[in-house]
Amino acid sequence: MTDALAGKQLILGVTGSIAAYKAVYLLRELTRRRAEVAVCLTEHAHQFVGPLTFRTLSGRPVLTDLFDPQSDDAVEHVAIAERAHAIVVAPATANVIAKAAHGLADDFLSTLLLAARAPVLFVPAMDGAMWDHPAVQANVRTLRARGATVLEPDAGALASGLAGKGRLPEIEHIVEALVRLLSPVKDLAGERVLITAGPTREAIDPVRYISNRSSGKMGYALATAAFRRGAEVVLVSGPTAISPPPGAVFVPVQSAEEMREAVLQHLGTATIVIKAAAVADYRPKAPAPEKIKSRQERLVLELTPNPDILKQVAALRGSAFIVGFAAETRDVAERAVEKLHEKGIDLLVANDISRQDIGFDADENEVLLVDRWGGTEHLSRRPKSAIADAILDRVRVLRAQAQAPAPR
Numbered sequence: 494m495t496d497a498l499a500g501k502q503l504i505l506g507v508t509g510s511i512a513a514y515k516a517v518y519l520l521r522e523l524t525r526r527r528a529e530v531a532v533c534l535t536e537h538a539h540q541f542v543g544p545l546t547f548r549t550l551s552g553r554p555v556l557t558d559l560f561d562p563q564s565d566d567a568v569e570h571v572a573i574a575e576r577a578h579a580i581v582v583a584p585a586t587a588n589v590i591a592k593a594a595h596g597l598a599d600d601f602l603s604t605l606l607l608a609a610r611a612p613v614l615f616v617p618a619m620d621g622a623m624w625d626h627p628a629v630q631a632n633v634r635t636l637r638a639r640g641a642t643v644l645e646p647d648a649g650a651l652a653s654g655l656a657g658k659g660r661l662p663e664i665e666h667i668v669e670a671l672v673r674l675l676s677p678v679k680d681l682a683g684e685r686v687l688i689t690a691g692p693t694r695e696a697i698d699p700v701r702y703i704s705n706r707s708s709g710k711m712g713y714a715l716a717t718a719a720f721r722r723g724a725e726v727v728l729v730s731g732p733t734a735i736s737p738p739p740g741a742v743f744v745p746v747q748s749a750e751e752m753r754e755a756v757l758q759h760l761g762t763a764t765i766v767i768k769a770a771a772v773a774d775y776r777p778k779a780p781a782p783e784k785i786k787s788r789q790e791r792l793v794l795e796l797t798p799n800p801d802i803l804k805q806v807a808a809l810r811g812s813a814f815i816v817g818f819a820a821e822t823r824d825v826a827e828r829a830v831e832k833l834h835e836k837g838i839d840l841l842v843a844n845d846i847s848r849q850d851i852g853f854d855a856d857e858n859e860v861l862l863v864d865r866w867g868g869t870e871h872l873s874r875r876p877k878s879a880i881a882d883a884i885l886d887r888v889r890v891l892r893a894q895a896q897a898p899a900p901r
């Protein structure tokens with residue numbers, strides 16, 4: 494699959510926030526993915542990072558208010574704005590958001606935002622109290638209503654020394670949002686996809702738990718792909734080391750019981766349910782209320798089965814299309830078919846977890862798809878992002894077949 498960013502003409506607007514240095518990393522990632530990026534620095538951004546860094550990394554002159562109006566660059570600047578496939582403003586201060594919302598054009602970037610017709614992605618970074626201010630929120634609503642994409646800032650430690658919502662989102666999230674903006678394929682628009690991912694943790698005592706090696710990468714890749722393709726996504730996730738994908742409603746859970754509750758709560762509105770989570774089959778029957786002391790002669794843990802969430806979902810599904818995963822160590826194809834029927838679902842994605850190079854915690858996967866209409870499809874080894882797209886493609890085909898009127 495070709496990279497959606499390759500060959501795209503982008504404008505990266507950088508404004509005066511301490512997060513301006515992160516725009517350098519964003520630029521590096523965009524150029525690594527072969528986008529052609531023209532950087533536009535506001536006067537305040539110059540005070541945080543010099544234009545030479547951006548010029549060197551982008552291989553182009555930086556668009557700035559400090560340009561010489563006599564030079565040919567001035568004409569070139571206009572041409573770049575007309576050719577742009579998308580404009581990213583990262584970091585976007587409260588000031589540039591306000592200017593764009595109200596149509597002010599008092600510097601190069603704000604003028605360009607008025608003049609260009611390309612889609613715009615604002616990536617806010619500011620103090621938490623500023624982000625929360627009703628004036629900023631009203632401006633954000635105005636921009637969104639007009640069709641711009643405004644990402645939510647991340648929560649965490651802020652430059653002010655305080656903690657709150659205001660950090661520039663992770664670079665990979667900005668890039669993914671941009672890919673979605675540029676992606677012509679919105680074949681899941683109107684779908685509401687409920688995805689589970691990661692392991693569950695079953696408490697033994699307040700500090701210990703039983704879990705498994707699931708990384709969550711496959712479920713997160715599915716959430717990312719479904720969102721990019723236009724779906725509304727709810728991601729119910731056990732604890733993982735990866736940050737939530739952009740755009741998805743993220744519901745963090747710990748135990749299988751918590752996952753079950755969250756899934757049932759969101760099931761009613763879902764049109765597609767994908768259960769990629771590795772749910773612990775058993776949990777300690779009576780978790781100790783206090784930390785279990787060491788040096789006991791013998792310690793017996795009694796386990797009790799967890800509810801089978803997938804089976805419950807399949808029983809309550811309504812018209813939703815249900816996809817399950819299977820982790821198998823042998824006889825993958827036979828067991829996949831058995832599991833598909835036993836769980837009463839539409840499509841099963843079977844992993845061979847005996848292999849070290851794919852599956853659990855790996856970046857790539859190779860899977861077998863078996864469906865309730867007797868079809869099978871082998872997806873050869875590829876990145877989990879590509880596996881995710883292939884699974885979603887299959888779901889679309891099967892749903893279309895299932896919904897088609899029977900031949901007379």
Ligand code: CTP
Binds near residue numbers: 770799804817820821
């Ligand atoms: N699953 C679930 N709830 C459980 C166990 C599994 O919803 N308590 C779901 C998983 O999310 C996955 C599918 O069922 O989509 C199959 O999981 P897997 O671990 O392969 O199968 P099990 O049902 O646990 O069967 P077994 O471990 O005996 O192979």
